[in-house]
Amino acid sequence: MRNPKDKDEILNSCSFFYDKEVGFENDNPICLEIGMGKGDFLLGMALNNPNINYVGVEKYSSVLSVAIKKIREYDLPNLKVLNMDAALLGDIFKNNIDTIYLNFSDPWPKKRHAKRRLTSDVFLKVYDGLFTGIPHIIMKTDNDNLFAYSLESLKEYGYTLDRVEYDLHKTDISNVETEYEHKFSSKGVNIKFLDAKKYSRDI
Numbered sequence: 049m050r051n052p053k054d055k056d057e058i059l060n061s062c063s064f065f066y067d068k069e070v071g072f073e074n075d076n077p078i079c080l081e082i083g084m085g086k087g088d089f090l091l092g093m094a095l096n097n098p099n100i101n102y103v104g105v106e107k108y109s110s111v112l113s114v115a116i117k118k119i120r121e122y123d124l125p126n127l128k129v130l131n132m133d134a135a136l137l138g139d140i141f142k143n144n145i146d147t148i149y150l151n152f153s154d155p156w157p158k159k160r161h162a163k164r165r166l167t168s169d170v171f172l173k174v175y176d177g178l179f180t181g182i183p184h185i186i187m188k189t190d191n192d193n194l195f196a197y198s199l200e201s202l203k204e205y206g207y208t209l210d211r212v213e214y215d216l217h218k219t220d221i222s223n224v225e226t227e228y229e230h231k232f233s234s235k236g237v238n239i240k241f242l243d244a245k246k247y248s249r250d251i
């Protein structure tokens with residue numbers, strides 16, 4: 049994505065970057081969306097669930113600036129953002145995350161790039177240190193290969209797949225759409241969904 053003209057102004061004036069020293073100043077659960085993109089999911093979730101705190105993590109400031117521009121129209125005490133690579137999340141959170149959402153993560157189709165997938169063991173290891181209780185990951189994707197890979201990777205890493213759906217929009221699962229989800233489902237692509245927990249911390 050090209051840098052929006054007003055990117056620097058938007059980032060410099062953003063008042064809702066997550067600060068680990070300050071946190072949310074309440075004891076409500078904290079959920080992360082990793083790779084939040086332009087923020088539709090995070091905004092919808094924060095509006096629907098005022099008693100849950102949300103942090104959106106996005107690697108690219110150009111993309112994040114588009115999300116910030118949308119989010120700043122609302123005054124939401126339960127929504128904050130971080131401009132960083134998920135690989136470094138252990139520097140920010142320690143045993144205080146309830147659920148991680150992975151929405152339409154980059155598929156990295158080449159085998160030699162598999163470790164860059166957000167459900168590879170490299171990232172699952174990072175996530176281990178973030179959770180407050182039972183590790184809990186919820187994922188949606190349009191991509192069959194990434195989905196098949198993630199099911200295996202999560203199982204191998206000790207997660208139990210509590211729910212797996214191959215056509216999310218035909219289920220009763222309550223859902224807030226993301227930008228990519230809207231794009232793919234309007235083209236007729238089925239949205240894949242999984243909800244996984246690691247009940248044993250041994251692995």
Ligand SMILES: C[S@@+](CC[C@H](N)C(=O)[O-])C[C@H]1O[C@@H](n2cnc3c(N)ncnc32)[C@H](O)[C@@H]1O
Binds near residue numbers: 106135226229
């Ligand atoms: C395909 S987009 C999906 C955006 C949004 N979640 C959606 O569903 O519309 C994937 C996003 O994840 C971000 N991303 C990829 N790898 C990341 C990482 N390691 N850490 C943080 N963000 C990442 C990308 O920059 C991109 O904005």
